[in-house]
Amino acid sequence: QVQxxxxxxxxxxxxxxxxxxxxxxxxxxxSFGMHWVRQAPGKGLEWxxxxxxxxxxxxxxxxxxxRFTISRDNSKNTxxxxxxxxxxxxxxxxxxxxxxxxxxxWGQGTLVTVSS
Amino acid sequence: xxxxxxxPATLSVSPGERGTLSCRASQSVNSNLAWxxxxxxxxxxxxxxxxxxxxxxxPARFSGSGSxxxxxxxxxxxxxxxxxxxxxxxxxxxxxxxxxxxxxxIK
Numbered sequence: 001q002v003q004x005x006x007x008x009x010x011x012x013x014x015x016x017x018x019x020x021x022x023x024x025x026x027x028x029x030x031s032f033g034m035h036w037v038r039q040a041p042g043k044g045l046e047w048x049x050x051x052x053x054x055x056x057x058x059x060x061x062x063x064x065x066x067r068f069t070i071s072r073d074n075s076k077n078t079x080x081x082x083x084x085x086x087x088x089x090x091x092x093x094x095x096x097x098x099x100x101x102x103x104x105x106w107g108q109g110t111l112v113t114v115s116s
Numbered sequence: 117x118x119x120x121x122x123x124p125a126t127l128s129v130s131p132g133e134r135g136t137l138s139c140r141a142s143q144s145v146n147s148n149l150a151w152x153x154x155x156x157x158x159x160x161x162x163x164x165x166x167x168x169x170x171x172x173x174x175p176a177r178f179s180g181s182g183s184x185x186x187x188x189x190x191x192x193x194x195x196x197x198x199x200x201x202x203x204x205x206x207x208x209x210x211x212x213x214x215x216x217x218x219x220x221x222i223k
Binding site for chain 1 (some may be wrong): 117148150152154158159160161162165171203205207210211212213214215216217
């Protein structure tokens, strides 16, 4: 079955950087677009970014464009999200998810806490 | 960006009764709308895509309707496991956007 396992979260100071990873299994990773979606504590879902199946195109939320970078390594079945210039309001659970438009599978998420 | 607005914020319904959740888009999204269910401490789960197509494993008591700017998720006879938060999401245009969610609680 589809498995998406995020890692790389933790506590980071404002202004610093972090890279999240998502290891995929149970499906042909190189055939699917992949998203990052985040959820601040007690809040709703916020779409972050999408990368096409072959990495040839990306889309971002305007709020994160320029600070966050989505990428993938199809040889390693792994999705990445590089976060830079982190702010308090970036504190959230970050979910890796499969799909090119709607999302049909989600990981369990990794918590990023931005705090001094 | 397309703004998705869900109503009500909280819906209180008794088990066995019907629940009706609404989602409105700030501009037409045609039928490019999905619904997700999220339970506490869990990742969201896809229920409906294409406004009305049930995802694999979605029980028949869940139905989606609408197109353009007005959408509805109906749960025909609420079971205990259906009490959760529900989100709509449009995928007509970038950036993708979610509604703020409707919390479905036991009355």
